[in-house]
Amino acid sequence: MEPAAHQAPGGEGMRGIAALSLPARIFVAIAVAVVTVGIAFHVAMVFLQTAPENTISKRHGELVDSYVYPEFERNWKLFAPNPLQQNVAVHARATVAKDGSTETTGWVDLSAMDGAAIHGNPAPSHTQQNELRRAWEFYVDNHDEKGKPVGLRGALSEQYIKRIVMLRFGPELNGGSVERIQVRSAVTPVAPPDWSDERTEVKTRYTVQPWWHVTSADLPGGGK
Amino acid sequence: MTDQGRYMGVHGLRVRIERCVSRGLTRVTAQALGPYQTAIVRIGFGAAWFFFLLREWPHRQELYGPDSPWSWGLAERLIETNDAFSVLMWSSSDNWFQLVYVVALAAAAAVLLGWHTRAATVLFMVGVLSLQNRSVFMGDGGDNVIHLMSMYLVFTRCAQVWSLDARRAARALRRREAAADHPEELRAAQPGTDAETSAGERSVGERSVGASSVGASSNGELSNGDLPAGEVAGAAARAGGSTGDEAGPRPAGAASGSGPAPGAGARPAGTDAGVGGVVLWTVFGAVLLGSTVAGGFTVGWALFYWGLWAVHGMWWSVQRAAARGGAAVRELRDVCDILANLVHNGVLLVIMIEVCLVYSTAGWFKIQGTRWQDGTAVYYPMNLDYFTPWPDLSHLLAANGVMVFLVTYGTVATQVAFPFTLLNRRAKNVLLAFMIAEHVSIAVLLGLPFFSLAMIAADAVFLPTVFLMWLGRSTAALGGRAGGLLPGRGRRVPLPEPEPAAEVPKVSV
Numbered sequence: 001m002e003p004a005a006h007q008a009p010g011g012e013g014m015r016g017i018a019a020l021s022l023p024a025r026i027f028v029a030i031a032v033a034v035v036t037v038g039i040a041f042h043v044a045m046v047f048l049q050t051a052p053e054n055t056i057s058k059r060h061g062e063l064v065d066s067y068v069y070p071e072f073e074r075n076w077k078l079f080a081p082n083p084l085q086q087n088v089a090v091h092a093r094a095t096v097a098k099d100g101s102t103e104t105t106g107w108v109d110l111s112a113m114d115g116a117a118i119h120g121n122p123a124p125s126h127t128q129q130n131e132l133r134r135a136w137e138f139y140v141d142n143h144d145e146k147g148k149p150v151g152l153r154g155a156l157s158e159q160y161i162k163r164i165v166m167l168r169f170g171p172e173l174n175g176g177s178v179e180r181i182q183v184r185s186a187v188t189p190v191a192p193p194d195w196s197d198e199r200t201e202v203k204t205r206y207t208v209q210p211w212w213h214v215t216s217a218d219l220p221g222g223g224k
Numbered sequence: 225m226t227d228q229g230r231y232m233g234v235h236g237l238r239v240r241i242e243r244c245v246s247r248g249l250t251r252v253t254a255q256a257l258g259p260y261q262t263a264i265v266r267i268g269f270g271a272a273w274f275f276f277l278l279r280e281w282p283h284r285q286e287l288y289g290p291d292s293p294w295s296w297g298l299a300e301r302l303i304e305t306n307d308a309f310s311v312l313m314w315s316s317s318d319n320w321f322q323l324v325y326v327v328a329l330a331a332a333a334a335v336l337l338g339w340h341t342r343a344a345t346v347l348f349m350v351g352v353l354s355l356q357n358r359s360v361f362m363g364d365g366g367d368n369v370i371h372l373m374s375m376y377l378v379f380t381r382c383a384q385v386w387s388l389d390a391r392r393a394a395r396a397l398r399r400r401e402a403a404a405d406h407p408e409e410l411r412a413a414q415p416g417t418d419a420e421t422s423a424g425e426r427s428v429g430e431r432s433v434g435a436s437s438v439g440a441s442s443n444g445e446l447s448n449g450d451l452p453a454g455e456v457a458g459a460a461a462r463a464g465g466s467t468g469d470e471a472g473p474r475p476a477g478a479a480s481g482s483g484p485a486p487g488a489g490a491r492p493a494g495t496d497a498g499v500g501g502v503v504l505w506t507v508f509g510a511v512l513l514g515s516t517v518a519g520g521f522t523v524g525w526a527l528f529y530w531g532l533w534a535v536h537g538m539w540w541s542v543q544r545a546a547a548r549g550g551a552a553v554r555e556l557r558d559v560c561d562i563l564a565n566l567v568h569n570g571v572l573l574v575i576m577i578e579v580c581l582v583y584s585t586a587g588w589f590k591i592q593g594t595r596w597q598d599g600t601a602v603y604y605p606m607n608l609d610y611f612t613p614w615p616d617l618s619h620l621l622a623a624n625g626v627m628v629f630l631v632t633y634g635t636v637a638t639q640v641a642f643p644f645t646l647l648n649r650r651a652k653n654v655l656l657a658f659m660i661a662e663h664v665s666i667a668v669l670l671g672l673p674f675f676s677l678a679m680i681a682a683d684a685v686f687l688p689t690v691f692l693m694w695l696g697r698s699t700a701a702l703g704g705r706a707g708g709l710l711p712g713r714g715r716r717v718p719l720p721e722p723e724p725a726a727e728v729p730k731v732s733v
Binding site for chain 2: 017018019020021024027028031032035036038039042043046047050051052069070071072073074075079080081082083084085087089111112114115118119120121122123124125126127129130131133134135138152153156159160163164167190191192193194195196217220221222
């Protein structure tokens with residue numbers, strides 16, 4: 001292994017820093033120092049962002065965040081500390097205006113439609129596997145328990161959900177035009193394995209969100 | 225006596241440390257380490273992103289188009305708060321989006337094939353960041369890894385082997401050697417490059433011009449990539465009478481391109497690219513100028529792109545100048561080469577650390593989870609509707625409590641242990657095989673093929689050189705056999721193998 005380091009490939013002989021003039025060597029030395037410090041800094045920042053909150057990351061949190069976000073973020077812990085143990089489905093329904101009267105549709109299980117698209121699909125699309133699932137996570141993270149949006153992200157997530165629902169419903173439903181929509185989440189715990197003696201009640205919990213008026217901005221084509 | 229002995233001991237230690245440091249410095253400056261490892265990482269991520277974009281082609285509007293549910297307006301409001309980089313935010317027009325998507329696809333293909341790699345990796349990164357930052361909530365862990373690696377790849381010499389760049393460089397070298405030995409024959413075979421070839425024969429300095437034009441002519445052969453292989457083999461055979469080292473007066477300037485070994489022959493490939501490279505560079509310059517004037521970049525990104533552009537231009541001209549210039553400019557070229565190696569090696573280290581971080585943090589977080597402790601964790605994802613493309617298979621596997629327990633514990637143990645096994649080659653390889661196998665099963669069972677491909681590509685940075693070379697040989701042999709089966713094609717010589725392993729620089733794997 002050692003000769004490889006001393007002898008550049010191709011019979012070139014040593015072509016390292018030793019052959020350089022003094023100014024060039026000084027320049028290379030500075031470059032080595034800069035690169036070393038740069039790498040150490042980068043690794044430290046990335047490490048502090050990933051590690052649990054600790055003494056150092058508390059003290060330098062702002063520096064870490066300003067360096068790491070948005071491009072060096074590492075944001076997945078899909079199965080940690082615990083894997084998701086419940087199926088989260090998003091249902092939606094609408095009131096449609098038809099011949100001067102309005103009627104309310106039944107609940108449509110949008111996640112089940114995603115699930116159907118994923119079944120038997122070796123390479124599910126992000127539109128099926130991530131779009132609604134992650135949008136709903138985004139929504140829940142930025143709303144309080146009463147379903148009130150928190151900050152800008154709350155507002156953005158709400159419109160995002162509306163636009164996903166309207167993309168899937170379309171402006172016309174059951175022969176009428178959609179005026180308002182409502183979504184709810186249906187959370188069902190995964191039943192404990194047969195081979196465990198654990199007993200969990202497998203019961204779906206619904207969380208219903210307020211009715212939202214549909215505006216042209218929520219329809220496909222109104223997004224710009 | 226004892227004093228002297230102590231003095232000798234201290235002195236000996238000092239000498240040893242000095243020798244160690246200088247050896248280390250030589251190692252990280254004289255060559256871009258891990259040519260096969262960085263190449264497989266490049267190919268892996270290029271493939272992951274290329275096939276992902278291809279798979280999402282029918283869904284591209286819904287994912288990243290101006291009228292996606294995560295609309296252009298929503299993205300604009302979010303990006304105002306976090307300054308993420310996306311050229312898609314320059315315009316909400318549909319044509320612009322389509323163009324960006326196609327260019328991202330092309331850049332991924334170029335990275336995959338190693339075509340003008342140093343430029344292609346930059347474009348690849350722009351494509352990845354632009355599309356992903358445009359719709360952050362569409363992505364998953366796989367996108368995140370691709371995002372990180374697309375930035376790291378920009379700084380690596382990842383096309384030293386298994387790339388069109390490397391092939392072009394090797395071919396140019398053979399031409400140069402053939403020209404030195406049998407100028408008439410080559411002239412007869414290649415009337416197109418006649419002038420340059422004889423120029424190469426005439427004067428040492430101008431030979432690099434000949435090489436450039438050969439490079440340019442090979443650009444046109446991109447679409448039928450393996451067609452000229454026979455021709456190359458022929459040229460090589462013609463030149464075969466001479467050993468590389470005796471092939472006439474070697475242009476001192478082409479030092480970095482001297483010798484067919486992968487470590488050296490392909491080194492300047494990205495920049496020794498002749499007309500194709502110049503055209504690309506000019507086009508990039510024009511695009512950069514336009515977008516800077518139009519205010520498309522923040523100061524930081526403008527500096528970054530202009531810096532890269534200047535560096536690429538400088539490297540090209542320094543190489544040219546060094547081919548005919550004096551000692552000073554040759555030294556400048558050597559310094560540039562050293563810097564590029566240094567950056568490559570540093571970023572390679574970052575990639576390795578990043579992979580270790582991914583696993584160790586994943587492992588540490590899991591250890592804190594009750595489900596990973598009681599050995600049932602793996603059961604749950606197999607019962608999530610979003611991650612069960614094959615429910616029957618998943619349920620079958622999840623039905624065996626002991627197996628679920630073993631996989632659960634095995635996963636945590638592997639992930640936590642992985643960084644430490646790097647100290648032992650054999651242990652590392654065993655765990656690596658285990659992790660790659662696990663990602664393959666995740667690809668199938670959880671329906672996450674692109675995530676898995678990205679993770680395997682990241683793991684591949686730790687694959688042993690011997691294995692990678694074997695992989696390369698088998699692939700080439702397979703390719704040769706497949707090529708022989710195509711209609712209208714006789715048996716042809718498989719791609720010439722890059723030179724022996726002895727000179728391949730190794731990462732500590």
